[in-house]
Amino acid sequence: MKANAGLVFTNNNRLHKFGYGRKRVMGDAQWWQHAVGYQIYPQSFLDTNNDGIGDLAGIQQQIDYLKTLRVDFVWVSSFYPSGDVDNGYDVMKYRGVAPQFGTLADFDRLVAALHAADIKIVIDLALNHTSSDHPWFKAALADPTSTYHDYYIWQPTTLDVAPNNWESVFGGSAWTYHAASQAAYLHTFARKQPDLNWENPAVRREMSDIIQWWADRGVDGFRLDGVTHLKKQADFADVAAPRTDYYRDFTGVTTYLADLKPVLQRNHLFTIGEAGGIDMPTAQRWLDPDTGFFDLLLEFDHVHYWENAEPKLPIAALRQNLTRWQLALADKGWNALFIENHDLPRAVSYYGNPVDYRRRSAKALGLWYLLMKGTPFIYQGQELGLPNARFDSIDDYRDLDSRLYYRSQRAKGVSESKILEQLAAKSRDNARTPFPWNDEPNGGFSEHQPWIQPTQVVERINVERESHDPYSVFTFYRQLIQLKKTVPTLQKGRYELIDTKDDQLYVYRRTYNGDNWLIVVNMSNEAATTQEFDLNPSEMIVTNMRVDAASDETQIQPWEARLYHLRKLE
Numbered sequence: 001m002k003a004n005a006g007l008v009f010t011n012n013n014r015l016h017k018f019g020y021g022r023k024r025v026m027g028d029a030q031w032w033q034h035a036v037g038y039q040i041y042p043q044s045f046l047d048t049n050n051d052g053i054g055d056l057a058g059i060q061q062q063i064d065y066l067k068t069l070r071v072d073f074v075w076v077s078s079f080y081p082s083g084d085v086d087n088g089y090d091v092m093k094y095r096g097v098a099p100q101f102g103t104l105a106d107f108d109r110l111v112a113a114l115h116a117a118d119i120k121i122v123i124d125l126a127l128n129h130t131s132s133d134h135p136w137f138k139a140a141l142a143d144p145t146s147t148y149h150d151y152y153i154w155q156p157t158t159l160d161v162a163p164n165n166w167e168s169v170f171g172g173s174a175w176t177y178h179a180a181s182q183a184a185y186l187h188t189f190a191r192k193q194p195d196l197n198w199e200n201p202a203v204r205r206e207m208s209d210i211i212q213w214w215a216d217r218g219v220d221g222f223r224l225d226g227v228t229h230l231k232k233q234a235d236f237a238d239v240a241a242p243r244t245d246y247y248r249d250f251t252g253v254t255t256y257l258a259d260l261k262p263v264l265q266r267n268h269l270f271t272i273g274e275a276g277g278i279d280m281p282t283a284q285r286w287l288d289p290d291t292g293f294f295d296l297l298l299e300f301d302h303v304h305y306w307e308n309a310e311p312k313l314p315i316a317a318l319r320q321n322l323t324r325w326q327l328a329l330a331d332k333g334w335n336a337l338f339i340e341n342h343d344l345p346r347a348v349s350y351y352g353n354p355v356d357y358r359r360r361s362a363k364a365l366g367l368w369y370l371l372m373k374g375t376p377f378i379y380q381g382q383e384l385g386l387p388n389a390r391f392d393s394i395d396d397y398r399d400l401d402s403r404l405y406y407r408s409q410r411a412k413g414v415s416e417s418k419i420l421e422q423l424a425a426k427s428r429d430n431a432r433t434p435f436p437w438n439d440e441p442n443g444g445f446s447e448h449q450p451w452i453q454p455t456q457v458v459e460r461i462n463v464e465r466e467s468h469d470p471y472s473v474f475t476f477y478r479q480l481i482q483l484k485k486t487v488p489t490l491q492k493g494r495y496e497l498i499d500t501k502d503d504q505l506y507v508y509r510r511t512y513n514g515d516n517w518l519i520v521v522n523m524s525n526e527a528a529t530t531q532e533f534d535l536n537p538s539e540m541i542v543t544n545m546r547v548d549a550a551s552d553e554t555q556i557q558p559w560e561a562r563l564y565h566l567r568k569l570e
């Protein structure tokens with residue numbers, strides 16, 4: 001490989017040199033195909049009334065920040081009144097706002113303000129389960145003959161005998177016995193999150209009505225939570241993999257989704273499905289613009305690679321997997337691009353190198369995933385390269401999943417330090433800490449003790465510092481977003497993997513009408529060299545290194561990332 005010694009841009013480059021205006025460039029595509037999304041975890045974004053919990057008014061106050069990033073839509077994580085068992089994903093009331101987040105009037109103001117700023121809003125909707133304190137479930141418990149009883153999933157049993165071996169995603173049996181019903185109810189997640197019975201048409205009608213109600217309030221779309229969980233194995237028999245097998249009937253889910261389609265369609269709602277475990281043919285069907293149900297699906301193949309293959313990232317497998325998804329949705333359907341959300345640790349910690357190359361690897365990861373074909377999502381704090389939270393005590397953890405895990409491992413005799421080490425790498429709380437705005441106490445998030453400890457970082461990382469630093473992760477992300485939004489090839493160009501056949505590089509090309517861009521990322525801690533492509537006829541547009549313009553650099557440094565524009569061959 002030979003790098004072109006002509007024009008070289010540092011990461012402080014000026015993109016307008018390329019003559020791409022600020023105007024949107026796609027013609028007849030859907031708006032979300034040229035959009036960049038930003039996920040907000042409301043309890044940790046900004047606290048305006050100093051009770052230690054972020055709120056809707058905090059989002060409204062930071063619309064300028066969203067404008068600075070140039071995002072087109074926000075996805076706001078669950079803010080409904082809830083039992084606070086699963087941070088809002090145990091809904092007690094679907095038509096409302098939890099008091100700690102504000103009021104419906106605050107919500108309406110937020111929608112109006114976002115729309116005035118030309119930013120769309122997507123809200124979260126947990127469809128698979130409610131809180132055990134939801135009036136439907138309370139009615140079901142109070143009277144087993146009530147119509148609400150059949151809103152949930154029951155199996156007859158006696159005390160202490162689970163109807164089968166199904167397990168909750170959070171650990172333990174997925175069944176909880178209820179004496180008056182002489183039956184157990186199913187909960188794929190926590191005990192206090194009983195699963196809704198989607199076989200019951202009344203449940204589907206309720207959900208359609210709820211969607212309509214929010215559409216009437218002006219929301220632009222939904223992130224439908226856990227859709228792959230909706231259909232349960234009908235015979236309730238034991239399964240081979242007790243944590244997953246009982247809810248993976250995607251054909252069955254399709255029947256339910258068909259009932260939601262009219263309300264989604266008639267309101268022109270942008271729909272994002274959280275689809276853990278989905279297979280490719282199903283994803284293709286669900287994303288079919290005519291016969292499908294979703295605009296985007298969030299699938300997790302690429303993040304599970306990390307979980308299964310510590311400590312070294314299996315680049316070859318990752319390359320292969322992401323490429324399969326890129327190709328599967330190349331002509332029909334569209335990819336959602338993400339490396340973080342509220343259920344994952346921080347990307348710089350799980351994929352990057354937060355110790356030796358925090359900034360560099362955070363930027364490399366950004367360039368790597370954001371410029372693939374698809375709609376990128378950025379999760380709050382990712383644009384600052386925030387690493388994992390690093391809590392030293394189980395008492396600092398708030399996430400139920402983490403706390404249950406701690407308890408079950410302790411019961412098995414695993415040492416405290418070992419479990420804390422695991423949680424430090426894997427806990428969902430790693431990415432749920434207060435967003436750091438400035439150098440003030442609690443990062444300017446709140447004057448009150450936050451509901452969860454801020455991330456412990458050696459260097460100071462916050463918006464104020466990062467936005468004044470031309471070499472910051474934040475500045476780099478802004479540039480990536482601008483590129484993505486203004487270069488047609490980076491939006492609709494074909495994706496093509498360049499297989500470097502090594503265990504370090506991820507290289508791909510984006511091509512549109514003879515215009516070619518090349519993305520080269522070293523996703524390892526060692527320098528890399530490759531012969532697999534020729535950089536001679538190319539200009540480097542973006543890099544996360546301060547490259548010497550005259551150098552003839554053939555090595556790609558650890559976590560170095562480069563974007564090249566290939567000149568058209570005469």
Ligand code: GLC
Pocket residue numbers: 086089090126189225226274342343
């Ligand atoms: C979704 C949410 C997650 C929650 C789960 C159960 O996966 O993203 O936070 O724990 O649903 O409600």
Ligand code: CA
Pocket residue numbers: 046047048049050051052053054055100
């Ligand atoms: Ca607050």
